[in-house]
Amino acid sequence: MARYITPHSLAEALQILGQEEHCLPLAGGTDLTLLVRDGTVQAECLLDISKLPELIGVQEEGGEIRIGPCTTLADVASSPLLPAALRAGASWIGSPQIRALGTIGGNICNASPCGDTLSPLLVLGGRFRLRSASGEREIPAEAFFLGPKRTILTRGELLVEISLPLTRSSSQDERRSAFQKIGGRGAQTIAQVNLAISAYWKEGILRQPCLAVGSAAPTPIRIPAVERILEGQRLDRELIAQASLRLAAEIRPICDQRASDRYRRSVVQALFRDALASLTGQEAYS
Amino acid sequence: MKAVPISFCLNGHPVSTSIDSDLRAIDLLREGFGLTGVKEGCGRGECGACTILLDGRPVNACLLLAAKLDGCEVLTIEGLASADGTLHPLQSAFLEVGAVQCGFCTPGMILAAKSLLDTCPDPSEEEIAYALSGNFCRCTGYSKIIKAVRLAAQEKMR
Numbered sequence: 179m180a181r182y183i184t185p186h187s188l189a190e191a192l193q194i195l196g197q198e199e200h201c202l203p204l205a206g207g208t209d210l211t212l213l214v215r216d217g218t219v220q221a222e223c224l225l226d227i228s229k230l231p232e233l234i235g236v237q238e239e240g241g242e243i244r245i246g247p248c249t250t251l252a253d254v255a256s257s258p259l260l261p262a263a264l265r266a267g268a269s270w271i272g273s274p275q276i277r278a279l280g281t282i283g284g285n286i287c288n289a290s291p292c293g294d295t296l297s298p299l300l301v302l303g304g305r306f307r308l309r310s311a312s313g314e315r316e317i318p319a320e321a322f323f324l325g326p327k328r329t330i331l332t333r334g335e336l337l338v339e340i341s342l343p344l345t346r347s348s349s350q351d352e353r354r355s356a357f358q359k360i361g362g363r364g365a366q367t368i369a370q371v372n373l374a375i376s377a378y379w380k381e382g383i384l385r386q387p388c389l390a391v392g393s394a395a396p397t398p399i400r401i402p403a404v405e406r407i408l409e410g411q412r413l414d415r416e417l418i419a420q421a422s423l424r425l426a427a428e429i430r431p432i433c434d435q436r437a438s439d440r441y442r443r444s445v446v447q448a449l450f451r452d453a454l455a456s457l458t459g460q461e462a463y464s
Numbered sequence: 465m466k467a468v469p470i471s472f473c474l475n476g477h478p479v480s481t482s483i484d485s486d487l488r489a490i491d492l493l494r495e496g497f498g499l500t501g502v503k504e505g506c507g508r509g510e511c512g513a514c515t516i517l518l519d520g521r522p523v524n525a526c527l528l529l530a531a532k533l534d535g536c537e538v539l540t541i542e543g544l545a546s547a548d549g550t551l552h553p554l555q556s557a558f559l560e561v562g563a564v565q566c567g568f569c570t571p572g573m574i575l576a577a578k579s580l581l582d583t584c585p586d587p588s589e590e591e592i593a594y595a596l597s598g599n600f601c602r603c604t605g606y607s608k609i610i611k612a613v614r615l616a617a618q619e620k621m622r
């Protein structure tokens with residue numbers, strides 16, 4: 179049976195993680211607990227990082243927003259400092275019970291293609307700070323995910339901070355964002371597809387749009403071809419139709435027990451139109 | 465060898481024990497402390513029957529390692545009524561409205577609802593439905609449960 183270690187500081191956690199051979203960080207445990215108990219994941223030691231104060235909280239500092247990875251999904255969902263897409267993504271995860279325990283860092287490091295905070299982090303310019311006992315690196319969110327459940331984290335490394343650039347510019351323009359998801363039902367449902375978008379929105383025109391889709395490829399992905407279609411153009415019915423079709427063609431959905439490829443290509447277009455409506459504050463785009 | 469020593473506050477009383485690192489909170493509470501109001505439905509975080517309040521927040525005891533209880537305040541349904549047996553307004557409202565059929569989901573429902581009323585004393589129906597979205601009931605169809613939570617909120621505010 180695994181040993182259970184509760185470190186008192188981040189430095190101590192990193193030291194233990196560097197020394198122990200088969201030591202796994204444990205945050206809320208909503209993913210890991212079942213895997214350890216049924217033997218899918220083997221660990222000699224569980225390192226409970228969930229109460230380390232260095233890893234909890236949301237702050238505005240040095241021109242960016244910094245999120246501790248052990249901040250719970252409930253706290254991410256209700257933080258007024260965070261952009262709409264990330265709050266919405268967190269608020270759609272599981273149930274109140276899952277959100278009270280589960281953390282944003284766990285959602286990221288779990289690296290499920292359908293993780294609901296991942297597509298928001300991709301469109302919000304998220305960056306991840308990874309630290310080990312011997313050093314630190316910072317990488318863009320896109321570079322972190324290698325495949326389902328696979329990340330660039332190496333042994334001994336922890337995700338220690340998530341940062342987002344502050345997007346308020348002096349001219350009062352604010353980068354807006356939105357998130358949409360569809361699953362089998364409202365709550366307690368794993369996304370069949372999720373989608374996040376962010377852009378500057380002024381006088382009917384989107385600027386610097388970023389679009390990302392989850393559950394439509396082995397990792398959450400940006401869709402640059404659609405971003406190029408939207409850039410600087412008047413957002414009318416024709417443009418939306420053109421962009422939706424391109425989006426359906428660009429995704430590389432898997433066909434699994436939760437949904438077929440054809441369904442995912444069709445539903446992603448509806449999510450896209452809903453997300454645009456939410457971003458621009460319109461009722462709906464048909 | 466029980467490797468992990470833990471101390472926490474259980475239904476208002478301090479307790480200390482030693483546990484295996486892979487023991488779940490649901491097993492410790494049911495088998496170690498005899499608190500069988502913590503129900504096991506799915507065992508995978510989906511149904512909410514095992515809901516307890518951890519530092520006031522609803523969590524699934526089936527997904528929670530018991531080691532994580534260390535230093536926390538834990539409330540199960542057994543700790544909700546006052547020491548003299550007076551029912552909590554939510555318990556009375558569930559009885560009055562008839563929001564209980566087989567009763568299997570009821571402890572989890574009531575604790576999830578308590579956590580809502582503690583932070584939002586006058587919730588709308590939508591807010592109640594959202595707060596209870598992690599609790600499944602196979603019997604009642606939810607409308608009486610939502611009605612009971614509204615009634616309890618009104619009683620509490622009086």
Ligand SMILES: Cc1cc2nc3c(=O)[nH]c(=O)nc-3n(C[C@H](O)[C@H](O)[C@H](O)COP(=O)(O)OP(=O)(O)OC[C@H]3O[C@@H](n4cnc5c(N)ncnc54)[C@H](O)[C@@H]3O)c2cc1C
Nearest residue numbers: 205206207208209210272280281284285287293294337509
């Ligand atoms: C019933 C149910 C419903 C769910 N619904 C959804 C849903 O709708 N959408 C969704 O996206 N997810 C969902 N999940 C998955 C899960 O709850 C989330 O992924 C959650 O965010 C995981 O966080 P955690 O803190 O519990 O992670 P843990 O289980 O503690 O950890 C997950 C993994 O990340 C690693 N890890 C954690 N923190 C760090 C760190 N700081 N550095 C390095 N590695 C780390 C752990 O070693 C482990 O491998 C659901 C789960 C359940 C059980």
Ligand code: FES
Nearest residue numbers: 505506507512526
């Ligand atoms: S038994 Fe824990 S959620 Fe179903």
Ligand code: FES
Nearest residue numbers: 565566601602603
């Ligand atoms: S009363 Fe039977 S499950 Fe809810």
